[in-house]
Amino acid sequence: MRIAGAIDIGGSATKIGIVAEDGSIVRRESVPTGLHGEPTVLIDAIVSSLGPMLNAVSGGASPVPGIGVSVAGFLNRDRSAMIHNANLPALREFPLRRSLEERLSLPCRLEVDSNSAAVAEYRHGAGRGSTRLLGVTVGTGLGGGVIIDGKLLRYTGECAGDLGHIILDPKGRLCTCGARGCLEAMVDSASVSERGGGRAVRDIIRSAHKGDQLGLNVLAETGWWLGLGLASLSPIFSPDRIVVGGGIAAAGDLLIDPTKASYREHARPEFREKTQIVGSSFEGWEGIVGAASLFLDPLA
Ligand SMILES: [Zn+2]
Incomplete structure (x- = not known):
């Protein structure tokens, strides 16, 4: 089976792994993104983690064609650098693709994380x-990717x-973007x-699963805001399905x-019955599954 590297x-957190073409994760590791200073610290951490994984699968039946990021x-x-994210200022305008290609000696392709998550759900989840798929991931921030008739919507960033x-x-x-009451906030x-x-x-999630009332209330209130946000997005994208991923999907x-x-x-x-809302089944790892598809099974 064909495989690719993925970041x-x-x-x-930064998740790193080797993913097979059926969407299964062959190897995986998570490291802190920890971007308080130079981006090279993160690049070093990625190389330290992914290098041994690549060595372990080298010589197998299927060579690694590249790393999806x-x-x-x-x-x-030209998808060579990230140019805007209030949560990751240190990585802004950093030549990410070139740096990773130099250090890993393999072709790298970049994708917006919300797109990667949507692709993972569309292909394998x-x-x-x-x-008309809307994929949202909820974690440090909230991102959304949209796939309509098999094509990713790309009109900003x-x-x-x-x-x-x-x-x-x-x-x-207060939101990290400076406004108040954003869906993300x-x-x-x-x-x-x-x-x-x-x-x-x-x-909180663990205690809620055990029946803890505060944990249940927290998730109920968070779900109330999320449902309101998704209802507000529906007239724009008219999704037939919405997949909720990220760490909170646990x-x-x-x-x-x-x-x-x-x-x-x-x-x-018109959207109340038409739109299915479902949780991701990747337990927060959808980003690397979608990233690997940049080499294994890219969308048009
Ligand atoms: Zn905001």
């Missing part, structure tokens, strides 16, 4: 068979735009943690059920 640079933020037109910054509540929580990891009294998101139905209820409450009638 998913997020606001907090998913990165949070807008890309420039909960988005299969959809004709090589993606569908900054969907996380539609404004849901002008008096709401109401559902991102920091907001979920705040609702949970400062606990880490994964702890909450499963504890998040998806209140999201669906809020969507039905807020969306206009």
